[in-house]
Amino acid sequence: MGLLPIAVPTVFIWILLRAHSFAGASDWSQLIPTDLKVDVLQVLIAVLLITLLAVAVQPFQLRIVRLLEGYWDGWWLTALLAPVFVEYQTRKKQGLAARINRLDARLGELEVSPPAGTLQEQKRRQREGARKSAAQRRAEDKLQRYPRRPDAGKPETPLLPTALGNALRAGETSAGERYGLTTLVSWPRLYPLLSDKLATVHASARDSLDAAASFCVSFFVVFVIAVAALVDEPKAYWIPAVALGLCCVSYIGSIAAAVTYTTYVRVAFDLHRFDLLKAMHQKLPHTLSEEYNQFAQLSEFFLKETTGVAADGLAARVLQNRQYVHTDEPAAPTTSPSLWEFLGRLGRR
Structure with missing residues (x-):
C-alpha cells in the first residue's frame, strides 16, 4: 500500500528521463534494454529510491486523505476555492433530496392510478415503476454519503468541499x-x-x-x-x-x-x-x-x-453522579464452618 503509489510516479519519471522527453521529442527506443549491468543497477537504485520515498511519505498519509477530504484552510488559494465547492456540494445534496421526492411522488401516482386496459400498457407501467424505484434507491444511496440532518434546535453540520x-x-x-x-x-x-x-x-x-x-x-x-x-x-x-x-x-x-x-x-x-x-x-x-x-x-x-x-478534578466535576463498578475485584474470603456448625446444619435438614 505504501510502495505502489510511490512507484507509479517514480517509474514514470524514470521512463521520461530515459526517453529524453523533457529535452524535446521523446525517443521511446531508448527504453529497450542494451546494457544488462547498467539496467540492473538502475533498477536497484529505483527500488531503493522508491523504498526511501515510501518511508518518508508514510507520516503524511493522514494529510493526503485530509487533503482529498477538503480541509483546505492551510493554503490561501484553496481556502478561497473551498466556499465555491461547498456551495456545489450543498446544491448537489439538495438536488438529490428533491429528486427522491419527485420519484416518490411518481411512484405514488403509479400505485393509485387505475389499472391499465391492455397488457402492453401494464408492462410499460411496470417497467417505469422498476426504473423509478431503482433511480430512487441510487439517489438515496448517494444522499446517505452526506451528513444527516440534525435534530431541531441543533446547528446544521457543515459540508466539506x-x-x-x-x-x-x-x-x-x-x-x-x-x-x-x-x-x-x-x-x-x-x-x-x-x-x-x-x-x-x-x-x-x-x-x-x-x-x-x-x-x-x-x-x-x-x-x-x-x-x-x-x-x-x-x-x-x-x-x-x-x-x-x-x-x-x-x-x-x-x-x-x-x-x-x-x-x-x-x-x-x-x-x-x-x-x-x-x-x-x-x-x-x-x-x-x-x-x-x-x-x-x-x-x-x-x-x-x-x-x-483545567484538568484537576475534571472527572469529578463532569461525572459527579456516576458510580464505579469494579467487577474484577477479588471476592471476600469466606470462613469455613466449624465441625459443630456443620453437624447442626445436618440436624436441621
Missing part, C-alpha cells in the same frame, strides 16, 4: 451520536476494545481508503508531469489523458472505500459501546434514555479533556 470529505463526515457525525457519544473523541477509546474480526475488516477498509487516496494523488502527479513533458507531442496526449482517468477512478474508489469504512465504524459502536463503559468501570445503563444521558455526559468529559479546561 469534496464528496470524499462528506462521505467520511457522514460517519464521523452519526456513528456514536446515535447513542449520545461524540464519535471523534470516543473512537480512539473504543478502537482498542474491538474484537479481532471487526478490527481486521476495519483495518482492511482503512487500507483500501488510504491506498485509493494515495493512488489518486500519484496519478494526478503523473498527469501534471506528463503534460509538462509531452506538451509538444500531440500523439502522446493519450498518456496524460489515461493518467487523469485513473486519477478519477481512484478518487471514486476512495469514496466507495470511505462508505465501507464508516459502516464498520458504526458497527463498532453498535457492538462495543458497552465495552467502553466496562473498561472505564462505569455502571451499565438499563434504559435507552439512561444510556443516552450517560454517553452524553461521558462525551462532555472527553470534549473538555481536549480543551483548555
Whole structure:
C-alpha cells in the first residue's frame, strides 16, 4: 500500500528521463534494454529510491486523505476555492433530496392510478415503476454519503468541499451520536476494545481508503508531469489523458472505500459501546434514555479533556453522579464452618 503509489510516479519519471522527453521529442527506443549491468543497477537504485520515498511519505498519509477530504484552510488559494465547492456540494445534496421526492411522488401516482386496459400498457407501467424505484434507491444511496440532518434546535453540520470529505463526515457525525457519544473523541477509546474480526475488516477498509487516496494523488502527479513533458507531442496526449482517468477512478474508489469504512465504524459502536463503559468501570445503563444521558455526559468529559479546561478534578466535576463498578475485584474470603456448625446444619435438614 505504501510502495505502489510511490512507484507509479517514480517509474514514470524514470521512463521520461530515459526517453529524453523533457529535452524535446521523446525517443521511446531508448527504453529497450542494451546494457544488462547498467539496467540492473538502475533498477536497484529505483527500488531503493522508491523504498526511501515510501518511508518518508508514510507520516503524511493522514494529510493526503485530509487533503482529498477538503480541509483546505492551510493554503490561501484553496481556502478561497473551498466556499465555491461547498456551495456545489450543498446544491448537489439538495438536488438529490428533491429528486427522491419527485420519484416518490411518481411512484405514488403509479400505485393509485387505475389499472391499465391492455397488457402492453401494464408492462410499460411496470417497467417505469422498476426504473423509478431503482433511480430512487441510487439517489438515496448517494444522499446517505452526506451528513444527516440534525435534530431541531441543533446547528446544521457543515459540508466539506469534496464528496470524499462528506462521505467520511457522514460517519464521523452519526456513528456514536446515535447513542449520545461524540464519535471523534470516543473512537480512539473504543478502537482498542474491538474484537479481532471487526478490527481486521476495519483495518482492511482503512487500507483500501488510504491506498485509493494515495493512488489518486500519484496519478494526478503523473498527469501534471506528463503534460509538462509531452506538451509538444500531440500523439502522446493519450498518456496524460489515461493518467487523469485513473486519477478519477481512484478518487471514486476512495469514496466507495470511505462508505465501507464508516459502516464498520458504526458497527463498532453498535457492538462495543458497552465495552467502553466496562473498561472505564462505569455502571451499565438499563434504559435507552439512561444510556443516552450517560454517553452524553461521558462525551462532555472527553470534549473538555481536549480543551483548555483545567484538568484537576475534571472527572469529578463532569461525572459527579456516576458510580464505579469494579467487577474484577477479588471476592471476600469466606470462613469455613466449624465441625459443630456443620453437624447442626445436618440436624436441621
